[in-house]
Amino acid sequence: MHVTWSALELSEPSSVCPWLPEGASLVQAGQAGAGRAELPSFEGRWWSVLAVWDQEPHTRVQEWPVAGDGLHAAWHVVLMPVAYRGDAVLSGGRRPFASLPARGRVAGAAAIITLAGLGGEQAREQEFFERFVALGRQVEAADGHRAALIQAPEDGAVLTFTAWRTLRDAVTWAYHRPEHSATVQRHEEHPLIPTSGFLRCAVVGSRGTLRGTDPLAGLTGTPVVPQEAA
Secondary structure (H helix, E strand, O other), X not given: OEEEEEEEEEOOOOOOOOXXXXXXXXXXXXXXXXXXXXXXXXXXXXXXXXXXXXXXXXXXXXXXXXXXXXXXXXXXXXXXEEEEEEOOOEHHHEOOOOOOXXXXXXXXXXXXXXXXXXXXXXXXXXXXXXXXXXXXXXXOOOOOEEEEEEEEOOOOOEEEEEEEOOHHHHHHHHHHOHHHHHHHHHHHHXXXXXXXXXXXXXXXXXXXXXXXXXXXXXXXXXXXXXXXXX
């Protein structure tokens, strides 16, 4: 299994995502924050696309759109999932990561995708997003942090994406940042959202630009141990 994440910055706003990859087993698109881990403005200028692939799609990505033809910029990342835990569902009620092991490590560049299933208590969801916004501002200054994005689809879990120089950088920030640890503990004791998920991935490659550069240029990662079904 492989996963791709694409961030699209449009020259003009659109009410629908202007591009979706062909050949994926699952595609979920949604409006995104303006190239950062911030809540979307829903004006239709930033979109993100998550796709799940049965086979490695790296050669396809070389043909995917970058700047031009209505796109101010586009950034595409190819990922290999190594571990997943959670019960959140994607578009159409799909759970493509359910067979992955609960634990897995990455040598080199890594990405973390979180899934937040909504539809619970409004007050707790509001607290969840307030905490997310605060953490999103802090993560940009973390050692080894390379990029952070969000996807808010009409159907399926809200997704956050963070890319890191190494998995150790991500884990160090997550477990040594008091605000993040407090949010995790708060959710474990009194769930802020009804369903959630946490996906670890190795970075296979990237193409295009996000806010003027490729944050993962020259960086890749590999699973430490072969993937096995849980």
